[in-house]
Amino acid sequence: METWTNFLLEINNKTAYLTVNRPEKLNALNRATLTELASILQQLQADEDVRGIILTGAGERAFVAGADIREFDGLSPEGAHELAAWGHREIMDVLYHFPKPVVAAINGFALGGGLELALACHLRIASVDAKMGLPEVSLGLIPGYGGTQRLPQLVGRGKALEMILTGDMVDAETALQWGLVNHVVPADELIPKCEELLNKMYSRSSTALMAAINTVNTGLRAPELGYPAEIEAFAHAFTTPDFKEGVRAFLEKRKPNF
Incomplete structure (x- = not known):
């Protein structure tokens, strides 16, 4: 290193x-x-x-x-x-x-x-x-x-x-x-x-963490953009492998493997 x-x-x-x-x-x-x-x-x-x-x-x-x-x-x-x-x-x-x-x-x-x-x-x-x-x-x-x-x-x-x-x-x-x-x-x-x-x-989803950081920052920088950014990020999450794994783990009553 x-x-x-x-x-x-x-x-x-x-x-x-x-x-x-x-x-x-x-x-x-x-x-x-x-x-x-x-x-x-x-x-x-x-x-x-x-x-x-x-x-x-x-x-x-x-x-x-x-x-x-x-x-x-x-x-x-x-x-x-x-x-x-x-x-x-x-x-x-x-x-x-x-x-x-x-x-x-x-x-x-x-x-x-x-x-x-x-x-x-x-x-x-x-x-x-x-x-x-x-x-x-x-x-x-x-x-x-x-x-x-x-x-x-x-x-x-x-x-x-x-x-x-x-x-x-x-x-x-x-x-x-x-x-x-x-x-x-x-x-x-x-x-x-x-x-x-x-x-x-x-232990949480790395893609969700990244989206949350970005959305919080967007709302602080430009409040009028915060809610639309949240809606877009929420919807985009449904396309991610982490979402599929998270839901599957919840339904199967186990911890997700992110």
Whole structure:
């Protein structure tokens, strides 16, 4: 398997364990790291042995503590536009629309671009000592990798603006109450909880999971298109082998073999 400079990648039991491996920099997202991530996501999407991804950060301090601010120094407005547009197109939107479930295992600080990376995943599981925030306003910036759009979808406009306008961090329990994360667990249970959720999904139809992700995303992006997309996807499901197997298994009172 290909080795990466800024990531650890292990595939085991249908799951890709993808770890940002820059602990000395609190796993900050520089351009080289993001470029590798874009390539890895392409590889994992094409790999038929992979049915889901757990994304986390190396070390005990940080999931991803943000972008590498040194790369912002001297960047022109045109360069900043290109950086943000590229990050959306090649990474954040790819994750958000990924056809296989992606779970962010937030094991420490998830700040700025790091929280935006987690927001792009399908689910977020946090350890009890995790802290999350979008501190960009303290640099004279705003979030540039989807934070102003995806955070309100999870926590509502008021809470999102509180986080974005103050730049303050929230702890894991607050994030759970607000709907920012799905579960909070002790640190040693973080990866097992992600595995538990993914293994449950693996017992379901992969084509149905892909259709569900796509349909949910369609309705969030364009509400007037959500119901028609659901109807079309529901009807299309009747043409799939998984539907035939699922119905047959139900009628025969056995577990489906997806």
